Amino acid sequence: MAKAPAAIERRYGGNAAREWALALRHVDLADGFLLLILAVPDRDGADLCLAELQRHLGTDHRVARIAPDSPAALRRLANAILDAAGGDGFSALWVSAAISPAAPNRDEWQAAWLYALGGLNQSRNQLREHLSCPLILVLTPWALPLFRDMAPDLWSVRSAVIQIEPEKGEREEREEPRRPEPRPAAVDSAPDPDLALAEAQRVRGKAGAEASLAALLDRAGLGLSARGDHAAAEACFDEAAHLHLALGRTIDAARSRHNQARSYLDRRKYVEAEDLFRQALALAEEGGGTPISRGITLHELARCVRGQGRAAEAEALFRQALALAEEGGDTPISRGITLHELARCVLDLGRAAEAEALFRQALALGEEGGAAPDSLAPTLEGLADALTAQAEEARQRAQASRDQAPPTGLP
Numbered sequence: 001m002a003k004a005p006a007a008i009e010r011r012y013g014g015n016a017a018r019e020w021a022l023a024l025r026h027v028d029l030a031d032g033f034l035l036l037i038l039a040v041p042d043r044d045g046a047d048l049c050l051a052e053l054q055r056h057l058g059t060d061h062r063v064a065r066i067a068p069d070s071p072a073a074l075r076r077l078a079n080a081i082l083d084a085a086g087g088d089g090f091s092a093l094w095v096s097a098a099i100s101p102a103a104p105n106r107d108e109w110q111a112a113w114l115y116a117l118g119g120l121n122q123s124r125n126q127l128r129e130h131l132s133c134p135l136i137l138v139l140t141p142w143a144l145p146l147f148r149d150m151a152p153d154l155w156s157v158r159s160a161v162i163q164i165e166p167e168k169g170e171r172e173e174r175e176e177p178r179r180p181e182p183r184p185a186a187v188d189s190a191p192d193p194d195l196a197l198a199e200a201q202r203v204r205g206k207a208g209a210e211a212s213l214a215a216l217l218d219r220a221g222l223g224l225s226a227r228g229d230h231a232a233a234e235a236c237f238d239e240a241a242h243l244h245l246a247l248g249r250t251i252d253a254a255r256s257r258h259n260q261a262r263s264y265l266d267r268r269k270y271v272e273a274e275d276l277f278r279q280a281l282a283l284a285e286e287g288g289g290t291p292i293s294r295g296i297t298l299h300e301l302a303r304c305v306r307g308q309g310r311a312a313e314a315e316a317l318f319r320q321a322l323a324l325a326e327e328g329g330d331t332p333i334s335r336g337i338t339l340h341e342l343a344r345c346v347l348d349l350g351r352a353a354e355a356e357a358l359f360r361q362a363l364a365l366g367e368e369g370g371a372a373p374d375s376l377a378p379t380l381e382g383l384a385d386a387l388t389a390q391a392e393e394a395r396q397r398a399q400a401s402r403d404q405a406p407p408t409g410l411p
Contacts, residue, residue: 001324007048007051007052008020008048008063008164009050011045011048011051011163011166012041012045012164012166013166015165016164016165016166019162019164020049020052020162020164022119022160022162022370023036023038023136023160023162024053024056026160026370027053027056027057027092027134027136028187030133030134030159030196032132032133033127033128033131033132033133033134033135034048034133034134034135034156034159035134035135035137035154035157035159036134036135036136036137036158036159036160036162036294037129037139037142037144037147037158037160037161037162038136038137038139038162038164039138039139039162039163039164039165040098040138040139040140040165041140041143041164041165042098042140042162043096043098043100045098045164046096046098046138049138049164049302050063050065050094050096050138053092053094053136055103057091057092060361061090061091061092062089062090062091062095062295063091063092063093063094064084064089064090064092064094065093065094065095065096065342066080066081066093066095066096067095067096067097068080068097068112070103071108071109071111071112072112073196074097074112074113074115074116075112075115075116075119075122076116076118076121077095077097077116077119077120078122078123079119081093081095081120081127081131081149082123082126082127082130084129084131084219085127085130085131086130087128089305090133091133091134092133092134092135092136093134093135093136094136094138095135095137095138096135096138096139097109097113097115097139097143098114098138098140099139099143100137100139100140101140101142101210105361106185107192107195110143110191110192111147112147113139113143114146114150114215114219117146117147117150117151117154118150119152120151121150121151121152121153121154123160124153124157124290125290127154128329128337141163141165142196143227144233145222145226146191146300148260149222150355152255152292152293152296153290153292153293153328154337156292156296156328156330156331156334157292157330157331158374158411159331159369160370166347168278181232189341190220191219191220191222191223192223192401193219193221193222193223193227193229193232194223194232195221196216196217196219197216197220197236197317198392199216200213200217200220203216203281208347210243210246210247211243211247211249212248213243214239214240214249214252214256215240217236217237217239217240217243217256218236218237218252218255218259218307220233220236220254221233221234221236221237221263222259223239224236224251225259225262225263225266230263230264230266230267230310233263234260234263235258237256237260237263237380238256238260240252240256240264241256241257241395244256250283250284250286250287251283251284251287251289253283253287254280254281254283254284254287254289254297255280256299256367256411257276257277257279257280258276258277258296258300259278260276261273261274261276261277261280261300261304262300263281263370264276265277265304265307266305266317267299268294268307270304270305270307270308271308272306273300274301274304276302277297277300277304278301278346280297281297281298281301284297289326290328291325291327291328292324292325292328292329292330292354293336294324295320295321295322295323295324295325295327295328295330296321298317298318298320298321298323298324299317299318299337299338299341300316301317301323302318302341303316303341306344306345306348311345311348312345312349313344314345315342315345315349316336318341318342319342319377321338322335322338322339322342323391325338331369332365332366332368333365333366333369333370333371335365336361336362336363336364336365336366336369336371336379337362339358339359339361339362339365340359340362340379340382342358343355343358343359343362343382343386344378344382346358346399347382347385347389349387351388352386352389352393353390354380354387354388355386356383356387356390358381359379359383359386360383361380361382361402362379362382363376363379363383366379368386
C-alpha cells in the first residue's frame with residue numbers, strides 16, 4: 001500500500017492517513033477508468049488532497065481539475081467531465097465541489113448537485129467508454145446520500161468511497177453504523193424536506209411547473225424518509241411518480257416508485273413494498289433502464305418476497321438480479337451483497353452445501369472490492385451457519401446408519 005503522506009496525518013490524524021493511502025493504492029492499480037468518491041471536510045481539505053495526489057504521482061503526471069465555482073457551473077458538470085474526457089495528457093481527473101454544509105447558499109448548491117448527479121447518472125456508460133484514467137469526485141459528506149439516491153447507476157461502479165475526516169477530539173467521533181440512535185443518521189445530510197415541500201407548494205398548480213414539482217416531491221420524500229416520517233415520504237413519492245408518468249418520464253417514475261417501495265420495506269410492509277417494486281421494475285423495463293438499475297430493484301423485490309417466506313421465488317429473483325449486475329458490470333461489492341442474499345435463500349431451502357459455495361463466492365467478491373472487515377461479518381456468519389447445517393446433516397446420517405446396522409452381539 002502506498003505510504004500515507006505526513007501532511008494528511010498531521011492535519012487529520014492516522015485514520016485519515018490510512019484512508020488516503022487506500023485512495024492512492026486504487027489510483028496506482030488503476031488500468032483505465034476508475035471512479036473514486038472522496039469525502040473531505042471542506043475545500044481546504046480538498047486542496048490538501050489534490051496537492052498530495054500530485055506529489056504522489058510526480059511531475060511526469062498531470063492531474064486535470066474541474067472545480068465548479070457556482071451552482072450554475074455545477075449543473076453543467078456532466079458536460080464538463082465529458083468534454084475533459086475527450087482530451088489527453090493527464091493521469092487523473094479531479095472534480096471538486098466540496099461545499100460546506102454551513103454555506104449560506106447551500107440550498108442552491110444542493111439543488112445543483114441533484115441536477116448534476118442526474119446528468120452524471122445518465123452519462124455513466126459514456127464516462128466509462130471515453131475516460132481512460134481515474135475520475136476522483138470530491139465532495140463533502142452531506143452530499144453522499146444525494147449521490148447514492150440520485151445516481152444509483154454511477155454509484156454502483158465506484159471502486160471506493162474514501163472519507164478524510166478529523167479524528168475524535170477535533171470533531172465528533174464518526175458514528176458507528178450499528179449504533180442505536182434516536183433518529184436516522186442520514187437526517188443531517190439528507191435533503192431538507194421542509195424546504196422542498198415549501199418550494200413544492202409555491203410551484204403547485206403553475207402551468208409548466210410539473211417537472212419541477214415532481215423533482216421537489218422526490219427530494220421531500222428522501223428527506224422525510226431520513227427523518228423517519230415514512231407515511232409522508234410515501235405520499236410524496238406517489239405523487240411524484242404520477243407526475244413523472246403524466247410527463248412521459250418513465251425512468252423517473254420508476255425511481256420514485258422504487259423509493260416509495262423502499263420506504264415500505266424499511267417498515268417491513270412486505271406486501272405493499274412488493275407491489276411497488278414490481279411497478280418500478282415494469283417502468284424501468286419500459287423506459288429502457290440500465291441493467292444495474294433494474295438489478296437493484298430486482299434485488300429489493302427479492303428481499304420482499306423472502307420476507308414473506310417465499311424462499312424459492314426469492315431465490316429465482318436474486319439470481320435474475322445477479323445476472324443483471326454482471327451484465328451491467330456492477331462492482332464486486334454490490335454483486336457480493338446479492339450473492340450473500342441468494343446464499344441465505346438457498347440455506348433456507350435446506351441446500352447447505354450449495355449455500356456454503358455461494359457464501360464463499362460472496363466473501364471473495366467483498367474482499368476483491370475492498371469491503372471493510374465489519375461489512376464481511378454477516379457473510380462469514382452465514383458461512384458458519386451453512387457449515388453447521390452440513391455438520392448436523394452428517395451427524396443425522398451417521399446416526400441413521402448406526403440405527404440400520406445389524407446387531408453384532410457385542411455390548
